[in-house]
Every structure is written in C-alpha cells, then in structure tokens.
Amino acid sequence: MELEPGEDAPATNRFPVPRRTLDAEPYWHGVRERRLLFQRCQACRGAVFPPRSVCPLCEGGHPLEWADSRGRGEIYSFSTVMRPPAPVWRARAPYTLGIVHLDEDYYMFSEILGPPAAIAIGRRVRAVFPEREVLLPAFELDQP
Numbered sequence: 001m002e003l004e005p006g007e008d009a010p011a012t013n014r015f016p017v018p019r020r021t022l023d024a025e026p027y028w029h030g031v032r033e034r035r036l037l038f039q040r041c042q043a044c045r046g047a048v049f050p051p052r053s054v055c056p057l058c059e060g061g062h063p064l065e066w067a068d069s070r071g072r073g074e075i076y077s078f079s080t081v082m083r084p085p086a087p088v089w090r091a092r093a094p095y096t097l098g099i100v101h102l103d104e105d106y107y108m109f110s111e112i113l114g115p116p117a118a119i120a121i122g123r124r125v126r127a128v129f130p131e132r133e134v135l136l137p138a139f140e141l142d143q144p
C-alpha cells in the first residue's frame with residue numbers, strides 16, 4: 001500500500017498512516033523509491049532529521065539541502081513491545097521500536113527487525129523497506 005496523506009485511522013482495525021508535512025514531502029518521495037533521505041544545513045553542514053524548513057542547529061535560519069543516507073548506523077536505544085497498544089498490532093508482537101544513530105550523525109525513531117534477544121544497544125543496523133500495510137523504513141541487524 002502506498003502512503004497516503006495523514007488521516008486518523010481507527011487504531012483498532014488499520015495500521016496508522018504517518019502524518020505528512022510539506023517539509024517532509026521529499027523524504028516520503030525517497031521512501032517510495034526505497035531511499036533514506038535526510039537534510040544537511042548549507043551553512044554548518046550539520047545533519048537534520050526529522051525534516052525542517054531551516055537549520056535548527058546553528059543561528060540564522062540557514063536553508064537545508066537533501067542528501068541520501070547510506071542507511072547504516074547503530075542502535076542507540078530500544079524497547080520491545082510485548083503487549084501491543086491496539087489489536088491491529090497483535091499479530092506482529094513482540095516487536096521492537098528504537099532510536100538508531102545513523103552514520104551521517106542523525107537519529108531516527110524506527111522499528112528494529114530481528115529476534116528481541118539479539119537486539120542490543122550498539123549493534124550495527126541497516127535500513128530496509130519491508131513490504132507491509134504501510135511503506136515505512138525499518139532497520140535490520142547487520143551480521144556480527
């Protein structure tokens with residue numbers, strides 16, 4: 001299923017669709033092409049995510065440009081969900097959500113695929129785009 005502009009799906013019988021903003025349109029276009037995009041400040045070169053209209057890292061509201069991420073990073077934090085918040089998630093549990101520190105030096109909240117016992121802070125991961133109800137990037141464990 002292609003992503004649709006944000007709407008409040010009933011949490012009980014449909015997977016929620018991400019709320020989209022104008023600033024993030026290039027990001028979602030990248031996701032449709034199985035590319036992981038982020039922004040860089042044209043002045044300080046800092047990596048910015050989630051998408052913004054100006055740099056939040058340095059003074060002066062400098063413009064941002066889009067760049068391709070290699071989609072590689074390491075697990076910064078995570079939590080495995082054993083009891084899903086809505087029935088629609090039940091078949092997927094247990095599943096793991098976490099924060100990945102990308103090699104380009106930005107952080108992304110995402111699902112981390114793999115057996116919960118193998119997921120650990122510091123483990124290397126790479127972005128994947130699983131074919132599911134809603135097209136979203138996730139991360140899978142690199143082989144040790």
Ligand SMILES: [Zn+2]
Nearest residue numbers: 041044055058
């Ligand atoms: Zn900046």
